[in-house]
Amino acid sequence: MPPIIDPTKCTGCGVCVDVCSEDVFFGSKKGKVPVVTYPEFCVHFNCCAYECPEEGAIKVRIPLPLQLLYKGGDR
Amino acid sequence: MENGALSEELIQTDVLCIGGGIAGLMAAIRAGELGAKVVVAEKGNTLHSGRGRAGNDHFWCYIPEVHGADMELFLKDCLKGPKLKLMQAGTSMSVLRTFLEKSFDIVKLWDSWGIPMKYQGRWEFAGHSFHGDVLTHLKYEGLKQKTVLTERAMEKKVEIMNRVMIFDLLRNKDGVIGAIGIHTREDKIIVLQAKAVILGTGFVDRLYPPSVPGWLASVAGSLTLTGDGRAMTYRAGAELVGPEIPRRHVGPRYFARYGQATWVGVLRDTHGKPIGPYVTKPDKRYGDMTPEVKGVLLEDYMKSGKGPAYMDCRGISDEDYEYMMHWLVHEGNSSLIDHMKEEGIDLRKNPVEFGTYQMVPEGKIWINEKAETSIKGLYAAGDESMGGIGPSASYGWIAGESAATYAKEAPAPKIEKTRAEIEERKNLVGEMRTRKQGPDWKEANIALQQIMQDYAGPVRSEVLLEAGLSYVQRLKKKVATTMVAQNQWELTRCLETLNLLDLGELVFIAANERKETRGLHNRPDYPLTDPMLEGKGLFVKQVRGEPVLEWRKIA
Structure with a gap:
């Protein structure tokens, strides 16, 4: 469930916790890897990933029911 | 929390802006500039809240050097477009004129603040218009707009209170004197005493079921936009107009995202036939207007068995493809682009299914040209009084100016009486x-x-x-x-x-x-459309706990 945090890259700076307007990280403590308390409230706008200072530390995964439907050959 | 006791914090200010979206921040900046003490109460974080939270790329405005000297003619042309006509149905003509007169100043202001409003050195207009018609929306690079506006507000000494949700207005017999809210993280009640209050809480995006059944977060729009301003305004006794009018957008089916006009393609049925008459090949200047004329057509296609409809960008030139991808990022769709990359979806090869999104009721807060509501000291701006980015920015500014001017003369509110x-x-x-x-x-x-x-x-x-x-x-x-x-x-x-x-x-x-x-x-x-109701709005307000309805002409 989105977002996914890579604990080896996350420094616990708390920027994602600070900027998420849906507050999916509610209850997270500064200095620690954030907890995704309300994953189903994520709206996948990438705001956390956009603000994260560590390359690749946070990624927003698109849940299956929301994924794009399209025409054309599969890879 | 023990015994249900939330602690109470009292904050005093001249101007309170409820909601820190584009309108709320613009109001705060202007009121701050005019010397008022300003607080913005935002239930998320102003850096990424509201419908502009991840960016936008189109700004309705009137630029005389582009549109010609006749603003009235431009306005008339604008309202020919079904999108603007519906969006502004509950807005008076004097408000529309005031907005248009102000809009170019705001464009120039934003540009000077670091929100790029020019593309390759020129005013670039595209989308939301029929082929051959006047172009109404300025393309702009809004990716960082909320950061720029937040920083600007802080420069003007505005106090931004993130994580505060205001849920009711406080008033005396004359007008509004403050508001009450909660802290969204700490066990705290916040009481705000204010001489003037500006509402800018946006649309009502969570009233109807979203695209994906049982997945509330799949709403088109913004999940936390719940019409807080309209609801508290109604409870406080001010007038709303047109809550019964529904609107439905279209966009990628299930991965609900606004900004359909940013796509450079043709909506086609499963056999490749364009579903509307407007474009037959991708056109970066005039996108496919079919969904703006009848967005529900896509749903009708599914229900009648005609099958899915696709946004088909095949045949797009490399240059136009780059153009579209550039604007999709600024419109706030980077997660969509990341997803396409990951799935190997290439818009030059793969048509993407589009669908009709959930209903969003209009139901605006009625304002006059000064952004005043029908309650003294209470102002509204942005999507809850006049939809769209250009109007939000311009009317936010106007509301800030009106509220700051009013607050200068207003008596000190006595909040304890409430x-x-x-x-x-x-x-x-x-x-x-x-x-x-x-x-x-x-x-x-x-x-x-x-x-x-x-x-x-x-x-x-x-x-x-x-x-x-x-x-x-x-x-x-x-x-x-x-x-x-x-x-x-x-x-x-x-x-x-x-x-x-x-x-x-x-x-x-x-x-x-x-x-x-x-x-x-x-x-x-x-089943008939009643010509007698043309140009009229249904006004509703609460009187002694009961809704009172009235049809009035919107002039």
């Missing part, structure tokens, strides 16, 4: 926090959404609307005495849901009064 109201609301939230068992916000919200969809949805009739109204009222009563919030996050959602319940009730009441079929307000029991 102590009984404050205590009543403290009890309401305290009870939700201390109840041990009962439905949570999500149960209540889903129950409401299904009643809205099935009784005031695509088909509406007197019997449906009367049944639906009684169900919503019963739900409201039940929820008021049973809903449970385990923490402040859930309490925020509960208060949002209570606002949605009030607004849902208004949809039923007003939809029953509109005894005609018009646009998506589909009444099989009144």
Whole structure:
């Protein structure tokens, strides 16, 4: 469930916790890897990933029911 | 939290902006600039809140050097477009004119602040217009708009209170004197005393069921936009107009994203036939206007078995493809682009299915050209009084100016005289926090959404609307005495849901009064569009606890 945090890259700076307007990280403590308390409230706008200072530390995964439907050959 | 006791914090200010979106921040900047003490109360974080939270790329405005010297003619042309006509149906002509007159100044201001409003050194207009018609929307690079506006507000000494959800206005017999809210993280009630209050809380995006069944976060728009401003305005006795008017956008099916006009392609059926008459090949200047003329057509295609409709960008030139991808990023769609990369979806090869999104009721707060509501000291701007980015930015500015000017002369409010109201609301939230068992916000919200969809949805009739109204009222009563919030996050959602319940009730009441079929307000029991209602709006306000409806001409 989105977002996914890579604990080896996350420094616990708390920027994602600070900027998420849906507050999916509610209850997270500064200095620690954030907890995704309300994953189903994520709206996948990438705001956390956009603000994260560590390359690749946070990624927003698109849940299956929301994924794009399209025409054309599969890879 | 012990014994349901939330601590109380009192804050005094001249101007309170409720909601820190584009309108709220613009209002705050202007009021701050004019010397008022300003507080912005935002339930998320102003850096990434509202419909502009991740960016935007189109700004309705009037630029004389582009559109010619005749503003009246431009306005007339603008309202020919179905999008603007519907969006501005509850807006007076004097407000529209005031906005257009102001809009170019705001464009120049934003550009000077670091929101790039020019593309390759020129004013670039595209989208939202029919081929050959006047182009109404300026393309701009809005990716960082919320950061720029937040920083600008802080420069003007505006106090930004993130994580504060205001849920009711406080007033005396003359007008508004403040508001009450909660901290969304700490066990705290916030009472704000203000000489003037500006509402800028945006649309009502969570009233109808979203694209993906059971997945509330798949709403098109913004999940936390729950019409807080309209609901508290209504409860405080100000006028709303047109809550029964529904609007539906289209965009990528299930991965709900606005910004359909940013796509450079043709909407085609599964056999490759364009579903509308407007474009036959991708055109970066004039996109496919079919969804703006009839967005629900895509849903009709599915229901009638004609099959899915696709946004088909095949045949696009490399240059136009780069152009589209550039603007998709600024429109706030980077997650969509990341997803396409990951899945190997290439818009030059793969048509993407589009769908019709959930209903969003209009139901605006009625304002005059100074952004004043029908209550003294209370102003509104942005999507809750006049939809769109250009209008939000321009009317935010105007509201800030009006509120700061009013606050200079207004007497110091005596908030303690509203102590009984404050205590009543403290009890309401305290009870939700201390109840041990009962439905949570999500149960209540889903129950409401299904009643809205099935009784005031695509088909509406007197019997449906009367049944639906009684169900919503019963739900409201039940929820008021049973809903449970385990923490402040859930309490925020509960208060949002209570606002949605009030607004849902208004949809039923007003939809029953509109005894005609018009646009998506589909009444099989009144199948004609009544010419007598042309140019009129249905105004609603609460008088002694009851809704009072009135048809008035919108001039």
